[in-house]
Amino acid sequence: MSDIAFFGAVEIGLVYALVALGVFLSFRVLDFPDLTVDGSFPLGAAVAATLIVAGANPWAATLAAVLAGAGAGLVTAVLNLRFHILHLLASILTMIALFSINLRVMGRPNVAILMQDTVLTPFYGLGLPEHIVRPLLVLAFVAVTVLLLAWFLSTEAGLAMRATGVNARMARAQGIDTGRQVGFGIALSNGLVGLAGALFAQTNGFADVTTGMGTIVVGLAAVIVGETVLPLKGMVWALAACVVGSILYRLAVQFALSADAIGLQASDLNLVTAVLVAVALILPRLKARRKTRRAAA
Amino acid sequence: MMRVMAGAAMALALAGGAVSVQAADGKTVAITAIVEHPALDAVRDGVIAALDQAGYKAGAGLTIEFQSAQGNPATAAQIARRFAGMKPDVIVPIATPSAQAVAAATRDLPVVFSVVTDPVGAQIVKSLDAPGANITGVSDMAPVADHLALIKEIVPAATRVGVVFNPGETNSVSMIKVLKDAAAKSGMTVVEAAAPKSADVQTAARSLVGKVDAVYVPLDNTVVSALEGLLAVGVQSKLPVFSADSDSVARGAVATIGFNYRQVGEQTGAMVARVLKGEKPGAIPVEMARGSDLVVNAKAAAAMGVTLPDSVTKRASKILP
Numbered sequence: 001m002s003d004i005a006f007f008g009a010v011e012i013g014l015v016y017a018l019v020a021l022g023v024f025l026s027f028r029v030l031d032f033p034d035l036t037v038d039g040s041f042p043l044g045a046a047v048a049a050t051l052i053v054a055g056a057n058p059w060a061a062t063l064a065a066v067l068a069g070a071g072a073g074l075v076t077a078v079l080n081l082r083f084h085i086l087h088l089l090a091s092i093l094t095m096i097a098l099f100s101i102n103l104r105v106m107g108r109p110n111v112a113i114l115m116q117d118t119v120l121t122p123f124y125g126l127g128l129p130e131h132i133v134r135p136l137l138v139l140a141f142v143a144v145t146v147l148l149l150a151w152f153l154s155t156e157a158g159l160a161m162r163a164t165g166v167n168a169r170m171a172r173a174q175g176i177d178t179g180r181q182v183g184f185g186i187a188l189s190n191g192l193v194g195l196a197g198a199l200f201a202q203t204n205g206f207a208d209v210t211t212g213m214g215t216i217v218v219g220l221a222a223v224i225v226g227e228t229v230l231p232l233k234g235m236v237w238a239l240a241a242c243v244v245g246s247i248l249y250r251l252a253v254q255f256a257l258s259a260d261a262i263g264l265q266a267s268d269l270n271l272v273t274a275v276l277v278a279v280a281l282i283l284p285r286l287k288a289r290r291k292t293r294r295a296a297a
Numbered sequence: 298m299m300r301v302m303a304g305a306a307m308a309l310a311l312a313g314g315a316v317s318v319q320a321a322d323g324k325t326v327a328i329t330a331i332v333e334h335p336a337l338d339a340v341r342d343g344v345i346a347a348l349d350q351a352g353y354k355a356g357a358g359l360t361i362e363f364q365s366a367q368g369n370p371a372t373a374a375q376i377a378r379r380f381a382g383m384k385p386d387v388i389v390p391i392a393t394p395s396a397q398a399v400a401a402a403t404r405d406l407p408v409v410f411s412v413v414t415d416p417v418g419a420q421i422v423k424s425l426d427a428p429g430a431n432i433t434g435v436s437d438m439a440p441v442a443d444h445l446a447l448i449k450e451i452v453p454a455a456t457r458v459g460v461v462f463n464p465g466e467t468n469s470v471s472m473i474k475v476l477k478d479a480a481a482k483s484g485m486t487v488v489e490a491a492a493p494k495s496a497d498v499q500t501a502a503r504s505l506v507g508k509v510d511a512v513y514v515p516l517d518n519t520v521v522s523a524l525e526g527l528l529a530v531g532v533q534s535k536l537p538v539f540s541a542d543s544d545s546v547a548r549g550a551v552a553t554i555g556f557n558y559r560q561v562g563e564q565t566g567a568m569v570a571r572v573l574k575g576e577k578p579g580a581i582p583v584e585m586a587r588g589s590d591l592v593v594n595a596k597a598a599a600a601m602g603v604t605l606p607d608s609v610t611k612r613a614s615k616i617l618p
Binding site: 206 | 333362363364365367368369370371372374375376377378379381382383384394398400401404418419420421423467468
């Protein structure tokens with residue numbers, strides 16, 4: 001694997017780490033299976049790219065993308081909480097609606113910002129090669145997000161959110177407004193996903209309406225791989241595990257891309273990626289089972 | 298222990314990645330498509346066939362690397378980084394998202410894209426005539442220049458071409474721009490008639506009567522969806538209507554020329570060969586896909602008062618009765 005390919009995988013892994021953090025919030029903290037992310041990721045990309053093309057400051061465009069993502073999450077939460085539509089279905093409805101909305105936002109299926117200034121542009125001039133600058137800058141975004149999230153989840157508000165996910169009935173008995181917790185949590189989750197979309201558009205130079213496909217699968221895979229690799233030791237570790245999982249997933253894809261050397265072809269990519277992730281998940285378990293068997297003997 | 302296993306898996310991944318093959322002294326062409334489907338596969342096969350014709354035989358001095366992003370732009374971005382790191386002699390991205398990902402990943406390796414409809418709008422090149430930098434390629438914009446030549450061949454007196462289009466459709470707006478450039482080059486003028494809704498199409502067509510010698514229907518969803526109204530004006534006023542797509546010819550337009558994706562691939566491959574021989578991509582103008590699939594509608598031609606010359610009927614790959 002060349003340097004450029006390696007750092008490219010790390011960079012895209014870091015972008016999707018923000019998705020993994022969002023998915024961690026919805027699935028793990030709130031126990032809310034949320035498929036909105038397949039729509040809020042391209043929404044973030046679409047909003048950021050469209051605003052940048054219209055001449056907006058890239059930082060403002062990125063912030064707008066976060067707010068748009070949060071808004072999409074709020075729609076899912078309202079459909080679920082106010083109108084009692086099953087969470088899975090509510091998020092699917094928002095997701096499919098977002099496909100049309102993303103086309104509306106962009107006015108066409110693909111908006112290019114290859115030649116516009118982005119949040120990365122000022123950092124390109126600092127002497128480091130672009131393939132290093134990009135992952136470093138995304139890493140800064142991810143590190144700040146992890147720290148803020150870890151801090152938030154340890155505050156009283158954050159603990160209320162965690163309690164809501166663990167046992168909603170008990171949380172209500174403690175006087176927690178669980179509806180507000182879910183609404184805020186899903187909005188925050190999709191806000192992070194919108195940020196990921198905005199960064200993806202800016203690091204790759206375009207927003208495309210098809211970018212969302214499978215985002216949820218990637219996010220979940222990152223969360224689960226991360227949990228397997230980094231055992232739970234408090235909130236910061238759990239969040240860091242999402243980041244590590246996301247990077248490992250992208251390295252697995254990068255490896256799958258080189259798998260033609262062992263007789264596989266381009267169309268096998270998804271299969272190879274799935275097998276690699278499955279192996280990463282199964283190996284530690286086999287190891288653990290052998291250990292217990294040995295201990296028993 | 299878990300972390301040790303993960304470390305081993307990582308090491309394996311890195312070692313495996315390093316096995317990437319490259320011919321010792323030959324050339325390497327890395328091709329990537331956003332997704333595998335018959336049209337894009339035909340482009341890839343066309344590229345390889347044209348390289349073969351130009352003396353670059355796959356497996357004998359030429360290494361071909363092919364990756365499909367399987368429809369996923371994030372994977373397209375990773376493939377772009379991988380190719381940028383491999384440093385092949387030419388990278389050939391097929392379709393817009395792949396081309397944008399490659400353009401973002403490298404500013405110095407030679408890139409020849411294929412089937413990007415609007416490379417300027419997609420910000421892959423600054424201009425079609427002088428792309429500059431490291432990138433050129435072939436656009437699958439309808440072969441508008443070929444269409445104008447066809448109009449001239451069937452209606453030799455034609456100098457004014459009318460076009461009905463929806464100014465709200467990005468694709469047709471960029472197509473009208475290309476049409477005007479092509480018309481200027483062949484000494485023709487374009488007369489525009491806007492139809493923002495399909496209900497406006499017939500009115501817009503009527504406004505062209507007396508002002509033009511032929512009408513051209515671009516790839517415009519609004520106009521194509523209300524095509525019959527426009528065709529009726531053509532028949533009533535003996536104003537021949539030409540189209541950019543063959544479906545419209547089946548519905549009653551006189552003729553069109555289409556390309557097939559294999560041809561577009563061959564056209565791209567010829568460009569790749571020029572770059573392999575040492576030309577700078579930035580100095581090669583972007584080419585519009587050339588078409589040779591001529592489709593004519595004899596009945597429509599008669600109804601609109603035009604006689605199809607033998608040169609056209611002989612060349613046609615399909616004549617609708």
